[in-house]
Amino acid sequence: MKNSSIAYKMILYILSCALLILILIMWYNYSSSRQTMFRELKSNAGNLTSSIVNRIETVLQAVQKVPLNVAYELNNFEFTKEELIVLVKGMVANNSEIYGATIAFEPYGFDPKQLYFSPYYCMKDDTLSFTYIGCEDYEYFYSDWYQIPKILGRPIWSEPYFDVGAGNIVMSTYSVPFYRTVNGERKFAGIVTADISLSWLQELIASMKIYETGYGVVITKNATIVSHPDDTLIMNHSVFSLAEQIGDTNLHNVGKAMIKGEAVFVPYKSIYTGKKFWQYIMPIPSNGWSVAVLFPEKELLADVRKLTKKLLIIGFVGIILLFLMVNLISHSIAKPLTSLAKAAQKIAKGDLNAKLPPIKSSDEIGQLTDSFVYLENELKKYIINLKETTAAKERIESELKIAHDIQMGILPKIFPPFPDRPEFDIFAIIEPAKEVGGDLYDFFFVDDNNICFTIGDVSGKGIPASLFMAVTKTLIKATTAMGMTPDQVLYKVNNELCQENENMMFSTLFYAILNLITGEVLYANAGHNIPYYISRDGELRFLEKTQGMALGVIENVRFETKKTTLRKNDSLFLYTDGVNEAMDINYNEFSMERLTKTLKPLYNESPIEIINKVIEEINTFAAGVDQSDDITILVLKYFKGSRD
Amino acid sequence: MEIKENKKDAVLLLELKGRLDASTSPKFQKKILSVIEGGEKNLVIDFSDLDYISSAGLRVLLLGAKKLQSVDGKIVLACLADHVKEVFDIAGFSVIFPFYDATEDAIKSFE
Numbered sequence: 088m089k090n091s092s093i094a095y096k097m098i099l100y101i102l103s104c105a106l107l108i109l110i111l112i113m114w115y116n117y118s119s120s121r122q123t124m125f126r127e128l129k130s131n132a133g134n135l136t137s138s139i140v141n142r143i144e145t146v147l148q149a150v151q152k153v154p155l156n157v158a159y160e161l162n163n164f165e166f167t168k169e170e171l172i173v174l175v176k177g178m179v180a181n182n183s184e185i186y187g188a189t190i191a192f193e194p195y196g197f198d199p200k201q202l203y204f205s206p207y208y209c210m211k212d213d214t215l216s217f218t219y220i221g222c223e224d225y226e227y228f229y230s231d232w233y234q235i236p237k238i239l240g241r242p243i244w245s246e247p248y249f250d251v252g253a254g255n256i257v258m259s260t261y262s263v264p265f266y267r268t269v270n271g272e273r274k275f276a277g278i279v280t281a282d283i284s285l286s287w288l289q290e291l292i293a294s295m296k297i298y299e300t301g302y303g304v305v306i307t308k309n310a311t312i313v314s315h316p317d318d319t320l321i322m323n324h325s326v327f328s329l330a331e332q333i334g335d336t337n338l339h340n341v342g343k344a345m346i347k348g349e350a351v352f353v354p355y356k357s358i359y360t361g362k363k364f365w366q367y368i369m370p371i372p373s374n375g376w377s378v379a380v381l382f383p384e385k386e387l388l389a390d391v392r393k394l395t396k397k398l399l400i401i402g403f404v405g406i407i408l409l410f411l412m413v414n415l416i417s418h419s420i421a422k423p424l425t426s427l428a429k430a431a432q433k434i435a436k437g438d439l440n441a442k443l444p445p446i447k448s449s450d451e452i453g454q455l456t457d458s459f460v461y462l463e464n465e466l467k468k469y470i471i472n473l474k475e476t477t478a479a480k481e482r483i484e485s486e487l488k489i490a491h492d493i494q495m496g497i498l499p500k501i502f503p504p505f506p507d508r509p510e511f512d513i514f515a516i517i518e519p520a521k522e523v524g525g526d527l528y529d530f531f532f533v534d535d536n537n538i539c540f541t542i543g544d545v546s547g548k549g550i551p552a553s554l555f556m557a558v559t560k561t562l563i564k565a566t567t568a569m570g571m572t573p574d575q576v577l578y579k580v581n582n583e584l585c586q587e588n589e590n591m592m593f594s595t596l597f598y599a600i601l602n603l604i605t606g607e608v609l610y611a612n613a614g615h616n617i618p619y620y621i622s623r624d625g626e627l628r629f630l631e632k633t634q635g636m637a638l639g640v641i642e643n644v645r646f647e648t649k650k651t652t653l654r655k656n657d658s659l660f661l662y663t664d665g666v667n668e669a670m671d672i673n674y675n676e677f678s679m680e681r682l683t684k685t686l687k688p689l690y691n692e693s694p695i696e697i698i699n700k701v702i703e704e705i706n707t708f709a710a711g712v713d714q715s716d717d718i719t720i721l722v723l724k725y726f727k728g729s730r731d
Numbered sequence: 732m733e734i735k736e737n738k739k740d741a742v743l744l745l746e747l748k749g750r751l752d753a754s755t756s757p758k759f760q761k762k763i764l765s766v767i768e769g770g771e772k773n774l775v776i777d778f779s780d781l782d783y784i785s786s787a788g789l790r791v792l793l794l795g796a797k798k799l800q801s802v803d804g805k806i807v808l809a810c811l812a813d814h815v816k817e818v819f820d821i822a823g824f825s826v827i828f829p830f831y832d833a834t835e836d837a838i839k840s841f842e
Contacts, residue, residue, distance in 0.1 A: 593786070641827070
């Protein structure tokens with residue numbers, strides 16, 4: 088398609104630009120919204136996580152207070168067995184968060200007869216149940232919840248554990264040591280505990296709505312999982328054992344971060360599931376556990392992605408619209424251009440009536456079409472003009488040709504001109520230059536025994552020269568008939584030509600009359616090249632010079648007649664300066680020297696032979712260079728009585 | 732053909748360069764007629780660099796001389812090469828124009 092180039096280019100450039108801009112905007116929008124999203128997420132996640140931690144902390148602290156108060160009282164007051172049982176009962180009954188409680192004494196610590204003393208209350212199916220713990224199978228003072236705080240001498244939360252007796256509930260116990268002062272010595276006496284079920288913790292975490300698939304995890308100081316959406320993991324795994332089992336090193340790192348006890352916001356990609364998360368890790372101050380809240384990245388970015396998708400759709404719809412518009416515009420440009428181009432081709436082939444597309448608008452295309460209309464009209468005018476000019480020129484040229492033909496026509500052209508006169512032979516040639524020139528020659532009988540012959544050259548070229556030449560020739564012939572001597576003829580012709588010669592045209596002329604009986608030649612010269620005398624014995628010389636000037640310049644100029652006598656077989660060689668000034672391509676002239684050298688061996692030849700030979704030499708010399716001037720030669724050979 | 736124009740006091744010096752033939756003489760004619768019409772009376776034409784003159788060139792010089800005659804002016808020719816001078820001699824025009832071998836002498840001739 089010829090017009091596809093503009094359309095194609097516009098579509099290509101504009102659309103790729105627009106596409107680039109679109110991609111840049113998308114990218115910038117996506118990355119900046121993503122950043123904003125993360126900034127907001129970080130603070131929201133922090134708030135959310137710390138609120139969870141606070142809630143846990145509140146519960147834990149509330150629970151902690153109970154055994155702490157009891158331990159305080161035990162430190163300072165004596166209690167009876169009944170009082171102790173009431174105290175324990177009160178701990179459980181008055182605090183909903185506390186699942187079970189006991190005051191466990193050192194072996195024989197409460198009653199020297201009793202190895203175990205540890206009254207225990209717990210909530211079982213919403214009713215308080217009482218028991219003494221401690222038997223042969225369960226020597227409680229060797230349990231962790233008893234030993235660790237005893238050794239450390241401070242209260243401590245136990246690692247979570249399954250309380251089989253209480254119905255598979257995950258528990259954690261807060262153990263507070265208490266002391267007795269015996270004989271002024273402070274002595275460890277036992278442990279007050281409060282058990283809490285961790286099911287509330289799991290419920291709390293589970294109740295958090297963290298996008299679709301986000302969730303919370305709580306682990307202990309030892310990284311044991313105590314809350315997780317997957318119940319099977321709870322208490323059965325530590326983060327590390329889980330990481331090892333599923334081969335997830337990232338999870339291992341998360342575990343490390345969690346037990347460090349610092350609050351951090353870090354990305355996490357599960358190698359196991361391939362899912363990406365952002366997670367907020369925050370420690371619970373009371374028991375040193377750690378809460379991690381995981382935010383699924385995909386869902387976090389869902390809004391951003393949705394927005395980007397919408398923008399992309401808008402962008403692509405825009406690009407399609409742009410494509411249609413550009414296509415429309417470029418075709419609206421290209422179509423008239425194509426028809427213009429077609430019209431221009433027609434015009435170029437000469438069809439000046441080629442129909443141009445109508446001018447529909449004043450835009451550039453309209454202007455261009457307008458210019459084409461103008462061009463076509465101007466071309467039409469020009470062609471018409473040119474035709475007229477050419478016709479005029481052809482007419483002038485043909486007239487010039489006619490003038491040239493007339494000019495040539497008035498010169499005698501039939502040779503031999505006088506076949507019945509054996510006393511002499513005459514031959515003349517005129518090789519006209521391209522432009523009409525002003526050379527002339529003539530010969531005619533003055534009377535029966537005298538023949539007049541002449542050669543001349545009018546200044547300049549063209550119609551004026553040829554007219555002047557014709558006038559000169561006519562005057563010469565007419566004046567000769569009056570029976571005057573050559574100098575008188577020239578004097579008279581000169582004065583005639585000087586009349587009204589505003590342009591100072593002039594003609595050089597050699598004029599001679601030969602007496603055919605005696606061979607006597609009377610001649611006069613009006614500023615013309617002096618002829619050669621070719622003697623029958625090979626001698627070559629110029630005729631004697633005579634006084635005079637070219638005709639038509641100054642009136643009353645005096646001429647001079649001189650005389651020479653031809654012997655049998657002597658010749659005269661008359662020529663115009665077109666001969667010696669014939670030029671080769673380097674403007675070298677044929678020259679008098681070359682002419683003399685050419686003529687020297689030709690003394691035995693007939694006039695036609697001599698002329699042909701000279702012309703041949705000139706042509707060889709000029710080697711195809713256009714003649715700038717007429718070349719005219721006249722040769723007369725005298726045979727006296729007859730040729731033999 | 733080139734024509735250089737040089738005004739020296741009351742004399743106008745025209746220096747010709749190249750060939751003065753049928754094709755270049757119209758230019759020379761235009762020049763010479765315009766300077767004469769412009770009031771120049773004393774013309775020196777320097778032929779130092781002129782290689783060739785044809786009868787058409789001679790005609791322009793004659794025309795110039797004739798025009799100047801009526802206003803009492805004249806044309807003086809200087810530094811003609813031999814073959815150029817010969818053209819004047821053959822046509823018999825050597826009597827019409829004064830010739831000088833040096834341009835300075837030609838200019839001085841008007842003093």
